[in-house]
Amino acid sequence: MIDAISFKNGTFRYLDQRYLPLKEIYVETQNYLEAIEAIKTLAVRGAPLIGASAGYTVMLGINAYKGDKAGFPAYFANLVAEVNASRPTAVNLFFATRKMQDVYDANFENDSLEALFAKMTDMAYKIHNDEIDNCDKIARHGVELLKQDFADVLKTRKLNVLTHCNTGTLACCGIGTALGVIRLAYQEGLIERVITSESRPLLQGLRLTAWELEHDGIPFASISDSSSAILMQRGMIDFAVTGADRITANGDTANKIGTYAHAISAKYHGLPFYIAAPVSTIDITMSEGSQIPIEERDADELRKIFGTQVATPTTPVVNFAFDVTPGTLIRGIITEKEAVVGNYNEGLARVVNG
Ligand SMILES: CSC[C@H]1O[C@H](OP(=O)(O)O)[C@H](O)[C@@H]1O
Numbered sequence: 558m559i560d561a562i563s564f565k566n567g568t569f570r571y572l573d574q575r576y577l578p579l580k581e582i583y584v585e586t587q588n589y590l591e592a593i594e595a596i597k598t599l600a601v602r603g604a605p606l607i608g609a610s611a612g613y614t615v616m617l618g619i620n621a622y623k624g625d626k627a628g629f630p631a632y633f634a635n636l637v638a639e640v641n642a643s644r645p646t647a648v649n650l651f652f653a654t655r656k657m658q659d660v661y662d663a664n665f666e667n668d669s670l671e672a673l674f675a676k677m678t679d680m681a682y683k684i685h686n687d688e689i690d691n692c693d694k695i696a697r698h699g700v701e702l703l704k705q706d707f708a709d710v711l712k713t714r715k716l717n718v719l720t721h722c723n724t725g726t727l728a729c730c731g732i733g734t735a736l737g738v739i740r741l742a743y744q745e746g747l748i749e750r751v752i753t754s755e756s757r758p759l760l761q762g763l764r765l766t767a768w769e770l771e772h773d774g775i776p777f778a779s780i781s782d783s784s785s786a787i788l789m790q791r792g793m794i795d796f797a798v799t800g801a802d803r804i805t806a807n808g809d810t811a812n813k814i815g816t817y818a819h820a821i822s823a824k825y826h827g828l829p830f831y832i833a834a835p836v837s838t839i840d841i842t843m844s845e846g847s848q849i850p851i852e853e854r855d856a857d858e859l860r861k862i863f864g865t866q867v868a869t870p871t872t873p874v875v876n877f878a879f880d881v882t883p884g885t886l887i888r889g890i891i892t893e894k895e896a897v898v899g900n901y902n903e904g905l906a907r908v909v910n911g
Pocket residue numbers: 599602603604605721722723724725728729734735761799800801802812813814878
């Protein structure tokens with residue numbers, strides 16, 4: 558499996574995804590500010606991977622602390638605030654720093670700093686390992702839902718699936734969320750071909766998902782984001798499944814920009830649209846999607862294509878990195894605990910609190 562991130566002997570190591578698929582460049586750092594920059598610049602990206610990286614980033618910051626116990630609370634509070642400020646939409650980041658905060662809250666008073674840091678290190682590894690395990694469970698629940706929804710079609714043929722952005726090992730630590738469902742479905746003979754939309758402007762689909770599928774030998778074709786409607790119209794797509802960065806209590810889902818357009822087109826063509834995501838992506842403190850902070854990124858991400866100027870430097874740009882798909886457009890939200898089909902307020906509360 559691709560080694561997207563790891564943490565060993567106080568060093569955070571990551572595959573810099575900005576250079577994929579043409580170059581595989583690994584970076585090692587013990588500096589938490591460098592790790593934060595890697596998250597900000599999408600050198601490491603993908604909601605579950607951002608969460609795992611945030612846990613390790615907190616560990617880098619803790620390991621750099623040279624003061625006494627009395628000074629640690631203020632240092633730790635600032636460290637968590639800096640990590641939380643790296644990217645606003647993927648709730649997994651805040652889920653991870655919350656888990657590290659919980660270990661601090663439960664143990665700071667009675668533990669030495671050394672004992673506390675050992676427990677926080679364990680938590681950082683747990684966050685990462687849990688996301689790896691979650692992918693396998695999500696994949697299983699997703700395949701069972703596909704077998705249920707396409708029972709008749711699967712008697713005579715395999716399915717063609719659209720996915721957006723990258724939700725594989727590069728984004729999720731394990732086999733992936735949406736791409737994990739696709740990988741297992743392919744292994745079990747359900748999938749004919751994967752359609753990967755390029756995911757402008759940073760091309761996570763064209764660069765990263767294509768690289769992972771090519772690596773696996775799974776049949777696929779890449780398309781421009783605006784091509785999904787004609788492929789649906791021509792019967793070249795049977796369903797779509799994507800990941801998520803934040804899912805609110807009613808099932809509204811923030812994901813890579815372009816997801817909403819695919820979901821509208823799927824609805825128009827009568828095709829099911831699924832979301833695959835771990836429970837760490839569900840934020841039931843938010844009742845609906847309009848509350849989700851949507852990251853706006855630098856205008857040059859559109860004006861340039863990987864360093865090549867394609868628009869004038871003064872071209873006005875609106876560059877939302879995510880959009881929100883209403884739960885009403887989503888057939889099912891597939892988590893590691895179960896696939897929630899409709900009635901999201903009740904079902905998502907069940908998987909979060911259960
Ligand atoms: C399962 S990864 C979730 C999510 O993260 C990606 O965003 P980014 O590449 O900006 O980190 C994309 O929205 C994926 O679907």
